[in-house]
Amino acid sequence: DGGITQSPKYLFRKEGQNVTLSCEQNLNHDAMYWYRQDPGQGLRLIYYSQIVNDFQKGDIAEGYSVSREKKESFPLTVTSAQKNPTAFYLCASSTLEAGSSYEQYFGPGTRLTVT
Amino acid sequence: GEDVEQSLFLSVREGDSSVINCTYTDSSSTYLYWYKQEPGAGLQLLTYIFSNMDMKQDQRLTVLLNKKDKHLSLRIADTQTGDSAIYFCAESPILTGGGNKLTFGTGTQLKVEL
Secondary structure, eight states, X not given: OOOEEEEOSEEEEOTTOXXXXXXXXXXXXXXXXXXXXXXXXXXXXXXXXXXXXXXXXXXXXXXXXXXXSXXXXXOEEEOTTOSOOOEEEEEXXXXXXXXXXXXXXXXXXXXXXXX | OOOEEEOSEEEEEXXXXXXXXXXXXXXXXXXXXXXXXXXXXXXXXXXXXXXXXXXXXXXXXXXXXXXXXXXEEEEESSOXXXXXXXXEEEEEEOOOSSOOOXXXXXXXXXXXXX
16 A cells, blocks of 8 residues: 555653654655644644755744655654644655646654653 | 635535635645545545636535635535545645645634534
């Protein structure tokens, strides 16, 4: 089955600890994205990557870091510098091929709770 | 910057049609998308429309685009209880090499009552 997997589904951490969220895709997509979703709000872009070993900050990158060492993988680290890390985190991917409709496909999400 | 707005709630009776509305500000939008999110899950792409189209129909779903007014709507015919979810519209600017950064609305919670 082709798709995007995120693990774990639920994650609990103590304040002050860094935590890494996993995102893997087997769709052969060039681009990958991380979003944060808070209750009653839309999705806000944290980081995105168009190609291996390159990534750009989104609208709310402070307190987060990413890496893109492989095309299939785009892990997100929530650092202790992120002031309000408790949220639902969604990973997505899309093709960047000319002539496509560039739609993004989403993983099932990871709910992070920091206490 | 770009802005996408949706009403927060919509309640309909099973079997009726639902119409979810969305307005956007970016006149360079190329593609507009509708996603569905069920509780605790990721977003599922429902349909999309290219900006040079006025309408797109896909089974029970009809998308209408008024580019002049920057207004997008999603009509769900014969709404079922399984359609209860949050619906997001999203717009994409012309792909210029900056990735395909989508701007999402805040989502419309659709509740289908028996």
